[in-house]
Amino acid sequence: EAQVTQNPRYLITVTGKKLTVTCSQNMNHEYMSWYRQDPGLGLRQIYYSMNVEVTDKGDVPEGYKVSRKEKRNFPLILESPSPNQTSLYFCASASWGDTQYFGPGTRLTVL
Amino acid sequence: DAKTTQPTSMDCAEGRAANLPCNHSTISGNEYVYWYRQIHSQGPQYIIHGLKNNETNEMASLIITEDRKSSTLILPHATLRDTAVYYCIVRGTTGANNLFFGTGTRLTVIP
Numbered sequence: 001e002a003q004v005t006q007n008p009r010y011l012i013t014v015t016g017k018k019l020t021v022t023c024s025q026n027m028n029h030e031y032m033s034w035y036r037q038d039p040g041l042g043l044r045q046i047y048y049s050m051n052v053e054v055t056d057k058g059d060v061p062e063g064y065k066v067s068r069k070e071k072r073n074f075p076l077i078l079e080s081p082s083p084n085q086t087s088l089y090f091c092a093s094a095s096w097g098d099t100q101y102f103g104p105g106t107r108l109t110v111l
Numbered sequence: 112d113a114k115t116t117q118p119t120s121m122d123c124a125e126g127r128a129a130n131l132p133c134n135h136s137t138i139s140g141n142e143y144v145y146w147y148r149q150i151h152s153q154g155p156q157y158i159i160h161g162l163k164n165n166e167t168n169e170m171a172s173l174i175i176t177e178d179r180k181s182s183t184l185i186l187p188h189a190t191l192r193d194t195a196v197y198y199c200i201v202r203g204t205t206g207a208n209n210l211f212f213g214t215g216t217r218l219t220v221i222p
Contacts, residue, residue: 045210048208092155104154105152105153107152
């Protein structure tokens with residue numbers, strides 16, 4: 001089944017403790033992206049990648065890192081999480097120029 | 112990419128057609144109109160897209176005005192499972208697959 005998976009789905013952590021949210025797709029898509037969603041603000045793009053070893057900042061990249069060493073994986077790294085990064089995170093993938101497929105989301109709480 | 116304007120919320124009776132409008136008056140000639148929806152806090156789901164001709168698939172129909180400055184998403188027989196936030200997005204065909212999500216229209220299907 002074609003899908004985008006994210007892990008973990010739920011995470012509660014403390015300020016400053018590094019964490020990684022994984023994203024994997026099995027559709028051989030070139031494009032992958034991370035969004036965060038906060039009440040009243042809709043989805044905002046954090047980072048995106050147009051192919052392996054190619055990443056770019058989205059609208060809200062501060063406090064986040066990404067890497068794209070393999071085509072199928074696009075992990076989101078929070079080196080020193082802060083409470084304002086408490087949010088619902090979505091990963092998405094797409095073939096070039098095609099529609100995006102979204103993962104199920106990761107709900108992160110930073111205390 | 113052109114910005115879009117949608118009503119904040121709409122109600123629709125179960126079994127009736129739901130017509131969701133979207134204004135995109137600054138759309139340019141090579142930009143497509145995309146519709147996604149998000150049910151509760153799940154990942155956004157692609158519905159349909161079009162350039163200038165009307166489009167129909169198993170989920171919905173998309174009607175684009177002749178001047179392309181507005182469009183309407185039609186769910187022909189709304190069910191309770193169609194209750195969701197619907198996003199109208201305008202995106203070009205060049206560059207990255209990036210999507211700009213506004214705040215969308217919250218559609219509530221009423222029994």
